[in-house]
Amino acid sequence: MVKARVTVTLKNGVLDPQGKAIGAALASLDFEGVENVRQGKVFDLELATDDRQAAKDELNAMCEKLLANTVIEDYTVEIE
Amino acid sequence: MVKARVTVTLKNGVLDPQGKAIGAALASLDFEGVENVRQGKVFDLELATDDRQAAKDELNAMCEKLLANTVIEDYTVEIE
Amino acid sequence: MPIEPEITEELVAGHGLTPEEFDRALELAGRDLTFTELGIVSAMWNEHCSYKSSKRWLRTLPTTGPRVIQGPGENAGVVDIGDGDCVVFKMESHNHPSYIEPYQGAATGIGGILRDIFTMGARPIASMNALRFGAPDHPKTRHLVSGVVAGIGGYANAFGVPTVGGELEFDERYNGNILVNAFAAGLAKSDAIFTSKAEGVGLPVVYLGAKTGRDGVGGATMASAEFDSTIEEKRPTVQVGDPFTEKCLLEACLELMASGAVIAIQDMGAAGLTCSAVEMGAKGDLGIRLDLDRVPVREADMSAYEMMLSETQERMLMVLRPEKEAQAQAIFRKWGLDFAIVGETTDDQRFSVVHGGETVADLPIRELGDAAPEYDRHWREPGRYTPIVASTVEEPEDYRAALLAVLGAPSQGSARWVWEQYDTMIQGNTVERPGGDAGIVRVEGHPRKALAFTCDVNPRYCEADPYEGGKQAVAECWRNLTAVGADPLAVTDNLNFGDPENPEIMGQLVKAIEGIAEACSWFEFPVVSGNVSLYNQTEGRSIPPTPVIAGVGLVPDWRYAASAGGAKPGDHLVLLGH
Amino acid sequence: MKSAVILLPGLNRDRDMIAALTKIAGEPPVTVWQSETEIPDVDLVVVPGGFSYGDYLRAGAIAARMPVLQAVREKAEKGVRVLGVCNGFQILIEAGLLPGALMRNASLRFVCREVRLRIENADTVFTQAYEAGQVLTCPVAHHDGNYIVDKAGLKRLQDDDRIVLRYADGTNPNGSLDDIAGIVNEAGNVLGMMPHPENRIEPAHGGRDGRALFASALDMVAA
Ligand SMILES: Nc1ncnc2c1ncn2[C@@H]1O[C@H](COP(=O)(O)OP(=O)(O)O)[C@@H](O)[C@H]1O
Numbered sequence: 018m019v020k021a022r023v024t025v026t027l028k029n030g031v032l033d034p035q036g037k038a039i040g041a042a043l044a045s046l047d048f049e050g051v052e053n054v055r056q057g058k059v060f061d062l063e064l065a066t067d068d069r070q071a072a073k074d075e076l077n078a079m080c081e082k083l084l085a086n087t088v089i090e091d092y093t094v095e096i097e
Numbered sequence: 098m099v100k101a102r103v104t105v106t107l108k109n110g111v112l113d114p115q116g117k118a119i120g121a122a123l124a125s126l127d128f129e130g131v132e133n134v135r136q137g138k139v140f141d142l143e144l145a146t147d148d149r150q151a152a153k154d155e156l157n158a159m160c161e162k163l164l165a166n167t168v169i170e171d172y173t174v175e176i177e
Numbered sequence: 178m179p180i181e182p183e184i185t186e187e188l189v190a191g192h193g194l195t196p197e198e199f200d201r202a203l204e205l206a207g208r209d210l211t212f213t214e215l216g217i218v219s220a221m222w223n224e225h226c227s228y229k230s231s232k233r234w235l236r237t238l239p240t241t242g243p244r245v246i247q248g249p250g251e252n253a254g255v256v257d258i259g260d261g262d263c264v265v266f267k268m269e270s271h272n273h274p275s276y277i278e279p280y281q282g283a284a285t286g287i288g289g290i291l292r293d294i295f296t297m298g299a300r301p302i303a304s305m306n307a308l309r310f311g312a313p314d315h316p317k318t319r320h321l322v323s324g325v326v327a328g329i330g331g332y333a334n335a336f337g338v339p340t341v342g343g344e345l346e347f348d349e350r351y352n353g354n355i356l357v358n359a360f361a362a363g364l365a366k367s368d369a370i371f372t373s374k375a376e377g378v379g380l381p382v383v384y385l386g387a388k389t390g391r392d393g394v395g396g397a398t399m400a401s402a403e404f405d406s407t408i409e410e411k412r413p414t415v416q417v418g419d420p421f422t423e424k425c426l427l428e429a430c431l432e433l434m435a436s437g438a439v440i441a442i443q444d445m446g447a448a449g450l451t452c453s454a455v456e457m458g459a460k461g462d463l464g465i466r467l468d469l470d471r472v473p474v475r476e477a478d479m480s481a482y483e484m485m486l487s488e489t490q491e492r493m494l495m496v497l498r499p500e501k502e503a504q505a506q507a508i509f510r511k512w513g514l515d516f517a518i519v520g521e522t523t524d525d526q527r528f529s530v531v532h533g534g535e536t537v538a539d540l541p542i543r544e545l546g547d548a549a550p551e552y553d554r555h556w557r558e559p560g561r562y563t564p565i566v567a568s569t570v571e572e573p574e575d576y577r578a579a580l581l582a583v584l585g586a587p588s589q590g591s592a593r594w595v596w597e598q599y600d601t602m603i604q605g606n607t608v609e610r611p612g613g614d615a616g617i618v619r620v621e622g623h624p625r626k627a628l629a630f631t632c633d634v635n636p637r638y639c640e641a642d643p644y645e646g647g648k649q650a651v652a653e654c655w656r657n658l659t660a661v662g663a664d665p666l667a668v669t670d671n672l673n674f675g676d677p678e679n680p681e682i683m684g685q686l687v688k689a690i691e692g693i694a695e696a697c698s699w700f701e702f703p704v705v706s707g708n709v710s711l712y713n714q715t716e717g718r719s720i721p722p723t724p725v726i727a728g729v730g731l732v733p734d735w736r737y738a739a740s741a742g743g744a745k746p747g748d749h750l751v752l753l754g755h
Numbered sequence: 756m757k758s759a760v761i762l763l764p765g766l767n768r769d770r771d772m773i774a775a776l777t778k779i780a781g782e783p784p785v786t787v788w789q790s791e792t793e794i795p796d797v798d799l800v801v802v803p804g805g806f807s808y809g810d811y812l813r814a815g816a817i818a819a820r821m822p823v824l825q826a827v828r829e830k831a832e833k834g835v836r837v838l839g840v841c842n843g844f845q846i847l848i849e850a851g852l853l854p855g856a857l858m859r860n861a862s863l864r865f866v867c868r869e870v871r872l873r874i875e876n877a878d879t880v881f882t883q884a885y886e887a888g889q890v891l892t893c894p895v896a897h898h899d900g901n902y903i904v905d906k907a908g909l910k911r912l913q914d915d916d917r918i919v920l921r922y923a924d925g926t927n928p929n930g931s932l933d934d935i936a937g938i939v940n941e942a943g944n945v946l947g948m949m950p951h952p953e954n955r956i957e958p959a960h961g962g963r964d965g966r967a968l969f970a971s972a973l974d975m976v977a978a
Contacts, residue, residue, distance in 0.1 A: 018132070024139055030391050030476060032489070034419035035811035039140070039164070041513060042808065042817040048159055050145035052098070056812075059104055059137040060119065065130035079128055083119070088278045089415050111856075112903055114930060118863045163820060166813055166849065169856050169903075330865045334896070335806040337767025421765045421809025428764075512764060600867045600896045602954050605771040619959055735959060 019064045019072040020097040025085045026057035060084055069096055099144045099152040100177040105165045106137035140164060149176050181212040181482075192219035198550055205544050213481045213530065213537040218545065220448030220486055221455060224711055227549040230677040231709045234690045242703040244666060251372050252293040252444065254705025255365070256667045258731055262620060263370070264628055265299035266362035268307075268671040268727045270710035275357040277415065279324025283357050284332040284418035288490050290361040291336060292444035295427050296493065298371040298434050299363025302604060303618045304333050306359050307344040307632045307671070307725045308595075311352030313587045318347070321355055328418075329359070330598040335420035336427070339607050340599035341616025342630050344725070347587045350636075353715030358671040358708075360632055360727045364620065371434055373443035373453075375461035375496045375522050380440065382454070382465060382520035385509060386426050386492035389450070390475040392416040393488030422491040422514070429512040430493065436508065438501035445492040451485045453494040454520070455528055459546035464523035469532040473515040481532035496522060556683035562641040613741040614657040617732060627735035629663035632727035639722040643685040647692025647724055654728035655700055662738045663730025668697065670707040670726050675719025677711045685722040686711075693724060702728070756798040756973045758784040761827065763818045766805035766842060768951065775953035776801070779969045789821040799972050800830050804841030804896075804951060814857060814899040815845030824850045836880055836972055837945040841897055844937075844947035853940055853947045854912070855904035860897070861930025867896040869961075872936055872950055873923035876916045879939055881946040884967035884976045890923050891964035893950040900929040900949040902938075912938055920948055946972075 027033050033055050040054040062079075064072045076094045085092040107113050113135050120134040144152045156174045165172040182188060189199045192215055202210060202218045210218065224230060240248035246263055247255035253267035271286025287304065294301045306329055311318050333340050338361065393416045433439055441461065443453040450467070458465040469484050479487075497505060497518075509516035523529075528545060530538040573579040583589060596611040608627055609617035615631035633653040639646030651668065658665045670693065675682040697704055713720045732738050758776050762769055769786075777783040784801070787794050794800060807818035818824065824846065831837045831852055839847035847853045860866055869892050877887040885891075904912065909932065912918050920937030927934045929949070937948030952965025970976055 026139065026141065031415065032387075032390055032392060032417040032419065032475070034417065034421060034809060036140075037419075038421065038808050038811040038817060042163060042812075042820065043159060046159075046162060046820060048155060051142060051159075052145050053141075053143040055141045057139040057141065059106065059139050060116070061106065061133075061135045061137065062131060063133040065132050075128060079123060079126075079131075082126055083122055086278070086280075089281070089417070110905075112858070114859050114861050114901055115863060118861075163812070163816065166816065166856065327864070334865055334867075334898075335765070335767070335809060337805060419809070421806060421811065424767060424806070425764050597868050598865050600865070602867060602894050602896060602951070602960075603768060603771065605774055605954050605960065608959055 019066055019069055021062050021064065021072060021076055022095045023060040023062065023076060023080060023084055023092060024057060025080070025090050025092045027055060028089055028091055031089045072096060099146055099149055101142050101144065101152060101156055102175045102177070103140040103142065103156060103160060103164055103172060104137060105170050105172045107135060108169055108171055111169045152176060184210060184212065184215055189215070192216070193223055194219050198222055201550065205541055211537055213485055214540060216482045216486050217451050217538055217540065220451050221545045222549050225447055226452055228709055229550050229552050230554050230711060231672070231686065232551050233553055234687055237690060238694045238704045239698045240703050240705060242667065242701060245703055245705055246367060247370065248703070248705050249707060252296045254667065254669060255297065255370055256705060256729065257367055258620065258626070258628070258666070260623060261367055263365055263367040264362055264666070264729055265294050265297050265365055266360065266669055266729055267293050267706040268358055268360040268669045268725065269293065269708045270671050270673060271357045271359065272355060272673065272710055272713060274416065275325055276321070276355050279321045280328035280331065281415055281417050283325040283328030285416045285490050286357055286359045287329055287332040288418045288420065288423050289446050290359045291338065291423065292446070292493070294361045294363040295430055296371065296442050296444045297365065298369050299365035300431060301338045301361050301363040302606065303341045303616065303628070303630050304338050304359065304361045305340065305342040305616065305630055305632050305727060306357065309346045309348065309351045309356035309723065311347065311355065312349040313347050315349065315352050325357055326595050326598055332418050332420045334600040336424050337603050339601050339603050339618065340596065340611070341601060341607060341618060342611050342632060344632055345588070345592045345595055348636070348721070350721050354713045354720050356673050356713070356720070356723060358673070358725050360669065362628065362630060362729060369434070371439055371442050373441055373457050373460055375441040375457040375463050377440060377496070378463065378522055378524045380522045381497045381499055381502070381518045382467065382522065383495045383497045383505070384472060384492070384515065384517045384519045385495060386514055387419065387422050387489060388473040388475040388515055389479070389484055389487045389489045389492070391479065391483055391487060392490070394483050394486050416488050416490055419491055425512040425514055426491055426493065429509050429514055432508045433505055436501060436504055438498050438505045440496040440498055442493060442495040445494060447488060448486055449488055449492060450494070455542055455546045457494065457496060458522070458528060458542045462526065464525040464527040464529070464542055465520060466523050466529045467520035467531065469530060471517050471519045473517050481530060481537040485530065554677050554683045555680045556687050557680045559643055559681055559684040559688060608735045608738060609661065609740055614660040615663065615730070617661060617735060617738050619735055625734040625736065627732040627738065629658050629661050629730040629732055630727070631657035632725055633657060634723055634725045636721035636723045639685070639689055639724060643688035643722050644692040646722065647689035648696040650724055650726040651693055651696035651700065651702065654726045655702060658728050658730035660739065661732070663732045665700065665702050665728055665730045667703050667705045668726050668728045670704055670724055672707065672709045673713055673720065673723040673725065674711055675714045682719055689722055689724045693726065756780070757796070758799040758801060758973065759794055759797040760784045760786050761800065761802045761823055762786050763789045763807040763821060765807040765809055766803055768804035768841065768953065771953045772801055772803035772840070775956050775969060778956065779966060779975070780973055787823055789823045792822050792826055794826045794830055797835070799836045799838065800827055802827065802839040802843030802846050804843055807842055807846060810842070810899070813849065815842055815849040818846045819849035828852060831945050834942065834944050838881065838972055839947040840951060840953065841949055844949055845899060847945065847947045852945050853938060854908050855902055857899050858901040858903055859899050860901050860928070865898040866928045867894065868928060869894050870926040870928055870950060871923040873921050874919070875921050876919045879919055879943050879946065881939070881968060881972050882919055884971040892962055893952055893955050893965055895928050895950045897929070897949055900931060902931040902935040904932065909933060915941070919946060
């Protein structure tokens, strides 16, 4: 079995309303010096295979097709 | 400046409707052998400090106070 | 300061300006254009802002009536509903952005139309959306439908406006060019309507709302890649909607308006800062001077060009009564929004923009706006389809199967799965949810009065005969309102067509408008606002002509409103009409 | 009895709630802005629905950490009645006033429709005007109403009769554990619920099933 983590983040320059609101909330909770917050997603997946390269290709395909919105998001795939 | 990534994931055993639905969607897109999907969040933060240890403590406090719901979520803090 | 690119023929063409338009711009400037000016001119004179192909024909629509307080030309139309109240409404398309990124495209479409409503001082009370997608089995359709519906819900639900109607249709002709048309209506007091007409010289021009980013800055920047090595970072980005900020902006604007601080206000839509500033100045016969160093920005090192063309959502521009500055600022602080004085009104009727101490644009303001180019495009009578004679159609062998095929067609089926993803009940005034002929919403503060909303068109009819199709759309809208017991008041339209430079398509537009004008005159059902979306085509194939008509009616007593539900076994069915 | 409605940016059923309380109690509630640290002397505090802070991060998470929620907590500890509806429920959970969590709906979609609600416990201050077992019709409108709690927590809720409202007749709209639609805290003075009784109080709403909830909470029940 292969365990993998996919991380999906917003591309640079794309507005991140969530990150913005969280940044403001942190400031109002007296955390100082927080200059920028961007929120993204992680997906932890288990694949029933032992072929790590095949798994990686498969995961990239999953990102392109479903997990990431490649118009506004970037993704990275890590295999454990 | 310190750049950090906070990763928040659901605790083991906590039901994850989003992960489940994504697993089902992947199966319907003919991705085979996906045994388990769990969804979490990442936060990329920039802190106006050079003290990495202080930053780390601050980030842990942010997680406890806001970023994670520690009833159902775990978190990790990495500094770049 | 980034080095600005040289203004070449390609760059001009990349900005969608014809050589004649560019010459006209040079004439206005009386010298070479700066890069920022090129951006400004292209934004103001594109089809979307200037209506250059359709203006001539839109003028033929009936736009007045005893109840009309404000016809086309402002952010939205305004119609009197008695007791000092008025309804403010408009429809707007977001077709292309929704095809590129369905969730955000649809969401920002809703955000845009809601701003049009509350900029005028009205609190939004109802929304609708007319949606057209490609064939259900086309590989992109599922993704587009789910994204668009989620985007509409994501924005409207969080903002807090009930969605009370719409249309949903599937046709392979929309495979490469879906239609997302959003309607919104709001309630205001008739004596407290706000417009974009600036008044007074030397008054502060104030920037309100969210910080400016590079969102939606035209692909034209890309075409000039050599002007900055960090172009990868500056890639034009999709606009992202932030309904939370918009809700705060709504509350802050309404508070601000109530405080008496607002002289003129305009939302920043397409080509945000440019369009809004030009419009406010041109309407008031004034000039506007902007100082870009004071514009709140989200990203460092934004050029003047980028700031002037940014389509960041959830922003407004306002002319402020100076003595109210502190109060106004406090309101915006409370709602966590930016408030910055970014310029002033002048008496020179020029639009001048300063950045980093340099004047980056200085053009006559009226010629950018009202006096933009206008075309009488070549058109020809569109081909009409010969009617099918009933006797030539073979009788179905199995009526049951035929009926099931009709009922089972995606465009005919129930749209419940769509509208259950929308908040249809928020505000507590929805009397009739989607699913009937028209949605009905009570008028707050009045014991019995309500408003009815519907939107309709049959593109197949319009293609067969644009004139009759246009008439039919108005008539259907009228019927849907009267069917629930409403007195029809007025309409807004969203004219979705293909390439106006094709005489056949232009003919469709001309004839459809003629039909709409004819029917609206006949019914005394004026058009008080609207939107035109042209160039809806892919690979040379255009969509069917789709002039959506959205109508508003007044229900004197919602208790007697009729609905499609509620029939009991044994009730009689009556067929009216012929 | 007097009531207060808590206001936070992004809430959008605050006006519905104020209208309902005004119509039922005959006088408008006081409103308290998020930055306030004290709530006036009232008998009922209501946290209404909407999308406080856009529901960014987690539904209700940011709102729960604003100063006024500390004031709500103090009121709750003193036994004042606290009602959280929809986003209000999410906020009370994030603030630790009620157990469990509200996750994304199982369908992953926002859902707005009428559901059936069974009064499981008519002995609370919020349900005293209903009969136990009575089934109401009430609208829901939310994206994150899928209630979860660990096994031990669920058992406590069940054993102590703190599940006050359940979705009935197979109308669970969100996948909520044990069909839970509303729960009270141990002391019984804090109720959180996903459905919107404030949108079901008059004929124009299609029915008045939600009215008795406010009548109960405001002690307007004929003895
Ligand atoms: N995109 C949509 N959003 C909201 N409501 C919709 C949408 N599409 C259809 N509806 C609603 O579903 C019902 C049926 O739609 P439709 O078949 O187009 O109605 P009709 O043909 O009677 O005008 C109408 O009440 C309409 O308002």
